[in-house]
Amino acid sequence: MQNLSFEPLTPTNFLRRSALVFAERTAVVDGEVTFTYAALWERVRLLAGGLAQLGVRPGDRVAVLAPNSHMMLEATFGVPAAGALLVPLNIRLSPDELAYILDHAGVSVLLHDAELTASAEAAREASRSRPRLVCVGDSGSEYEALLSSAEPLLVEVADERSPLSINYTSGTTGRPKGVVYHHRGAYLQALAMALHTKLDVRSSYLWTLPMFHCHGWCFPWAVTAVGATHVCLRKVDPEQVWRLIRAHKVTHLCGAPTVLMSMLAHPHAPTSALEPRLLACVGGAPPSPALLERALQAGIDVIHLYGLTETYGPAVICQPQPEWSDLPVELLADLTARQGVGNVIAQPIRVLDENGNDVPADASTTGQIALRGNDVMVGYYRDPEATRAAAPDGWFRSGDLAVRHPDGYVQLVDRVKDVIISGGENIASVEVENALMTHPDVLEAAVVARPDPHWGEVPIAYVTRTPGATVTEAELIDYARSRLARFKAPKAVVFTELPKTSTGKIRKNVLRQWAAGDVPHMTDSRG
Template sequence: MISRANHVPLSPLTFLSRARHAFGGKVAVVDGDATEVTFSELATDCDMMAGALRASGIRAGDRVAVLDLNSRWLLAAHFGVPGSGGALVALNTRLAPQEYLDILMHSRARVLLLSAALAHALGVTDARDLPVEQVVMLPGPGTDLAGALSYQEWLTGADGHGLQPPDDEDAMIAVNYTSGTTGRPKGVVYTHRGAYLNAVSVALEFQLSADSWYLWTLPMFHCNGWSLVWGATAVGATHVCLPSFDADGALELAGRYPVTHLCGAPIVLSELARAGSQRGFAAGRPIRAAVGGAPPTRQTIAAVQRMGFHVTHLYGLTETYGPSLVCEYQPGWADLPAGDLAERLSRQGVPTVSVADVRVADRHLRPVRADGATPGEILVRSNTIAAGYLDDREATEEAFRGGWFHTGDLGVMHPDGYIELTDRSKDVIISGGENIASVEVEKVLAAHPDVTEVAVVAVPHPRWGERPVAFVATTGNPVTGQELIDFARARLAHFKAPDAVYFEPLPKTSTGKIQKHLLRLRAREHGTAGSGRPGAEAPGTSP
């Protein structure tokens, strides 16, 4: 028998309700100015925000945008906005003014909650020039925007009813815009049910508890902090806010507070390793560091291990609420040499707790052989797949064809069931009819002791169609492009080695993803790599 007694809509809002009762006097948030906020105070903030939004006219399904750095207010918005019936649009803090306008218009956000520290980024001097009905300035230092309400003034109109859970667990809780590494961002729709399930999953995978102190080195706007805004709250962990990532600032907070967990892109880990080496940092307690995206280099893993970090490699997309695969540690891995451990961690792993099924499939959606060599597209089926793309039925149907979510990522299935990402389907380089996986070349170059970051892209070639070239960041020790090309040729089929190496900064999104579409443009500006057979020309560029 199904009734209200045994079927309650799933929503992360219940996590805050529980935390208020179980951990009311416990520190929930340490804000960027060191202000400490208890769970009881955080819940009150969320109640007031929800009531003020409803008083502003927000109704079920209306979008509310927030532009803020990692703070108590952005955390509160993850409960206050959906608790009003609205859906949160947490804006990337590093966009151009036109991109903000595009997202505000596409999402049809009615209210914008704005940090004064970021008001200048919108490119306007008057709130009435923005495509929203109301702009509210969040507490904190910065420049006010003409025509905007102050937060305290706005709260005076709150309806007094606080957080209200949804009647339908499939109601929209958030719209997250993809980071735009390959084109115009799309609005990815999250539901209360999906957010609830993924939050529980990441809390379990990351071994969070009421004793945990989670350091926000990951932007909260990115996949709602991989659902950790909700997951850490669910278990009563303490949020330590780092407004925006800074390695020295992160290590300072990790020394001041009993930090146990942090997350980020590979650049976060490598920057922490660099800063930690300079400072002689050693964690006072073990710190679990989850890294998403490309696997960390063996040098980075070795460095952070010496600092007291335990690295977990994750894989996911905006469309999967963040993590959907995890490289689960097996007995004995912790005792492996750094190089062997890095090889294990280079695999994206197995499904997380909340994911029903993952498949590496051929073009007919059939599983490929689990031999660690046969490539296919990574497909996911889960309750933690987004509901689709906002106002884009065609893109939604294409992504969900055949009853699977198509990630667009290529990988292999190993005999032990671990999946390894080999490339983005759009990043395959086809040279003389042969496929070259850019990730494979990147992994080889990243193994060079003087390479800290690398990205490999295609450049047009008059004879071979495409050839790979590499963009590299180094430790600063002298190394030439020719040396790196020879290093790759010694470890790969010669046609896979890059024809040129450029020592240039790697452009990234605010979440640390390398923007390969920009590197492709740079590669074209540098010119084609030569006219001989693949690998014959090697015009390395010295730093």
């Protein structure tokens, strides 16, 4: 019997619906450029048709090298509309790194922003695949010419579990791996993000999170599904962020804790809640209770999300409970700093010991976070061995150590590779960082291991001070010792600007190289 109730799930259908229901509402604001939902849907189908004109066929791979812009948003919908797989590229990668991805994915067409022409051309020259380049610039660009010459196209999805895109990991410990997403996972993850963050047609979303990172945690589809407005931001600059928030009545944004830190440290940051009230979704690293407390004092609501490239972004949410709103700010911040529980489409999180058994919910026994469900990748592209190693029993191992609280919420203790073992004692770098972050003169802190001939390794802290602060190394070490067991306190503090990824995550692999003396680094002139 024909199943009349089944239609394959694909996030492209969110735009098809919004173009009908919210046709004349503003879909995207990109500087002086704005498009309604009807216009965005037309441009997406023209892009699909244009790609077909270039020879792109269903199953081919199309890469995009662009900052947060209307083109990046159009490609997020338009490449799948052509039946192709989208390969979003990190704009901070070197040409050689980009070339590796182009070749590994077998990319046939590379859409790129005019500002990144040099990187795109160099990557193409360094690659074996030599993809066709299409430049996006002003109204006379090759991209606009492609759209103007194309016929609208939409390739219907026959199998919702077929590949949608390939998202490459950062590759901080080796070659980046291609994480394959399917249509079903992206569709459901987008709905989860819309539900948990209470997006609706009145919402305005500011793109502080790169769209190339896990498809912006699936928010391009979530924002579109509810008919809200995308406000594009090519580069995170706190002054520009606050200007756009006020000009476009922004209600939502996402980013790493460092993004929120930089916003709160800027003179334009509010001292009380804006109207409409702002919700900041933070993830990529555990936000310190001190940061969360500062945000709440500024009238900014914070939702803590946790996930990886392999989980379509946030698979876990620190689900706020109604009773929490009556708690003191300090206690609320401590609760919000936990990673939480699986999102509405995820399987319950597990925390497993070395033998694959669940650890007790005693808030002290550590294990590795394991995830499973529709929001976990299909696998690594062209790497079955790595796929099997990541999920040996069908549960994806995150590489993060955590404890489970009696209420079922999990809390990250550390990355497996970031645990410091000093004289046989385990030191969680996150615990030391959180202690340092409570000091009023500390803007950011990251702790890594430094080799030591006696203890094996000892903790060393890299700290960015707040503007005008003069706290010294000795004062910070004493401060940490007053809040931690003495062996956990950093043995040295280096004042410096912290190296970060394009998504704002602190690059601890670089800090470990600094600590080992493998590469030099710049110190704060206030020393």
